Amino acid sequence: MSRNKVAIITGGSRGIGAETAKLLALNGYAVCVNYLQDDAAAQSLKREISDMDVKCIAVKADVSRFSDVSRLFETVDKELGSLSVLVNNAGILRQQCRLDEISEDRFSEVLRVNVMGCFLCCKEAVKRMSTKYGGVGGAIVNVSSRASVTGSPNEYVDYAASKGAIDTLTRGLALEVAAEGIRVNGVRPGLIYTEMHASGGESNRVKRLENKIPMQRGGEPSEVAEAIYWLVSNKSAFVTGSFIEPSGGL
Numbered sequence: 001m002s003r004n005k006v007a008i009i010t011g012g013s014r015g016i017g018a019e020t021a022k023l024l025a026l027n028g029y030a031v032c033v034n035y036l037q038d039d040a041a042a043q044s045l046k047r048e049i050s051d052m053d054v055k056c057i058a059v060k061a062d063v064s065r066f067s068d069v070s071r072l073f074e075t076v077d078k079e080l081g082s083l084s085v086l087v088n089n090a091g092i093l094r095q096q097c098r099l100d101e102i103s104e105d106r107f108s109e110v111l112r113v114n115v116m117g118c119f120l121c122c123k124e125a126v127k128r129m130s131t132k133y134g135g136v137g138g139a140i141v142n143v144s145s146r147a148s149v150t151g152s153p154n155e156y157v158d159y160a161a162s163k164g165a166i167d168t169l170t171r172g173l174a175l176e177v178a179a180e181g182i183r184v185n186g187v188r189p190g191l192i193y194t195e196m197h198a199s200g201g202e203s204n205r206v207k208r209l210e211n212k213i214p215m216q217r218g219g220e221p222s223e224v225a226e227a228i229y230w231l232v233s234n235k236s237a238f239v240t241g242s243f244i245e246p247s248g249g250l
Contacts, residue, residue, distance in 0.1 A: 006085070013041040013045055016089055022045075032075070057076070085232045114163070137181025149188065167186060170184055192218060192223075
């Protein structure tokens with residue numbers, strides 16, 4: 001594992017990404033907060049982290065586009081130094097519906113952002129971390145979802161499919177780079193209180209489904225961030241190709 005403490009968190013301006021950025025900063029990581037649209041949220045988080053006396057930059061980039069991803073990683077190289085942690089958190093979902101109501105354009109968009117974005121960022125991270133390329137190792141955590149297991153019928157089958165692809169990518173990449181100093185793991189959050197549910201047309205979705213969760217409550221973004229931090233820390237030094245499920249037992 002690299003001794004450098006430099007992290008990129010994609011989709012880092014809100015929810016799980018923002019909580020992860022703050023937790024890594026509290027543990028001494030210089031942080032790059034990647035975001036797509038919300039300049040105000042990204043700059044607010046940057047100021048909050050900078051007030052911790054930790055270096056933080058905010059980089060606006062669409063992770064589904066190679067040119068943007070290349071610029072994102074090059075900016076981190078120049079402004080923060082050698083990358084040691086990547087958290088692939090960026091993702092989208094769309095209005096709840098059945099699969100036969102999903103358009104081809106929507107399905108393609110969800111896979112492009114959720115899967116292609118993860119792939120492109122992993123690729124750039126490996127080129128920097130792998131001992132094969134002269135790096136000193138690092139850790140990658142991909143944020144999946146319990147939807148990859150449940151399939152999210154009648155709601156987001158396209159989103160669930162994208163997270164299933166991320167699970168497979170996580171496992172395959174972990175085995176490819178295990179001997180090159182890089183650990184690759186994933187988290188599969190369950191029903192978490194984030195703004196993302198509003199994108200599906202039901203901002204109170206977690207509250208509605210609480211009684212289906214064995215622990216009888218939804219999760220907080222900070223609880224997912226704790227799982228992510230454990231996976232990037234040396235406390236999980238012998239863990240790769242694995243998943244943690246902060247889901248309350250769902």
